[in-house]
Amino acid sequence: MRSDIELRTNFYITAVSVSARLSTVLKEAKNISLEAMNAKALVARAGENVRTFKPITDYMVELANDTIRLVEEINRESLLISKSSLISLRGNEAFGHFLKAKNLSKGALYQNSFSSALLAAEKDLQTFKQDLQKNVRMLNELLEEIETRMLAANVVTSTSRLEAATVSNLYRANFEAIVAKFETAAKNIRATVMECRKVLNGR
Template identity: 30%
Template sequence: MANSSNGKTSYFVVAAEVAAELHKATMVAKDISLTASNARALALRAGHGAAGFRALTDFIDELANKTVNASGEINQRAMSVSRLASETARLKDAVARMNKAQVRAHEAAYQQTLAPVIRKTDNAYRDVQNDYDRQIFKLIADLDELARELRTATVLAAMSRVEASASGKDFEDSLNVIANNVAQAAEKIQAHVKTSQRLFTNVRHATIH
């Protein structure tokens, strides 16, 4: 395992990297939302033949909003865990220093007074460490949930292509472009989420234990 200093640094780096990945995912999701609005307008122009496509735009918009909201929540949790990582490292270092001081002062009259302080600090360290572990697990679970939500985008894109073909040749090509844009955007978001999952999974095994 990495030492506490390296562990703390590793987590801060990962938190920044994940924030960057989720920011990119959010930007793509906002583009999807705009695409859904454009698709809705085009489907209205296409009339009855694009009624099915028009209904799908609501699901596309909902998926985009979920991605934006989930990314924001995950980022906030990541910052909270970053603070926990710092506190855990600080307490671990404090316990180590106190233990060394106790060993050096084993014959000193005040040596026994160190034990309660060490126990209190060690308990605080373990509490924060457990909280850190729980938050990391929750972060990974949140990312897993977002990844599952994004899988529906592939289905939506496929359904959109089917509905585009029923809209009539005047609008089919334009609606197919929109369907392809949704599929490509979803792939980009999934890539950013997968990178975030990998980073958090790795840091969970490499930080301050």
């Protein structure tokens, strides 16, 4: 039973740890959004010379917004894991108390009166476990989705760098700087998400 309690305690601590790390992801996603806005402004000023860059800026905005949305969902799941862990811990304690009471009442006149309460506590405990496992799976899926998007961002970064190289000298340095910041933000997000997944999976 002790290892079971430790497991739930670890899930609680892990959920809090993941939420704390996600502040970095949120910050970087906002940086991507800011750079996308800067790129859009440059595209508007440069006109036809950089029209091929517009889809890239649209993608950057979409990526930033999706990442922010996913972080919000992850924070909600982390909160649910924290709550599920605490509820499961209490359920574990209740089950232990009922089991102890039943064992102590062996031979007593009302020994069987504990049976229904013990069964109910055991059933609740199983439900709590299932809820906790479901929340952890969902959190893993959300983190994986962000990581997948950041991998896709690598391809866009390569395309962006090629496009920036074709821009007139007047705007090239600005576009190259935006691409570099976008690449850095995407890498930082992916690294943080990978760390979150390691923490979540106990590796």
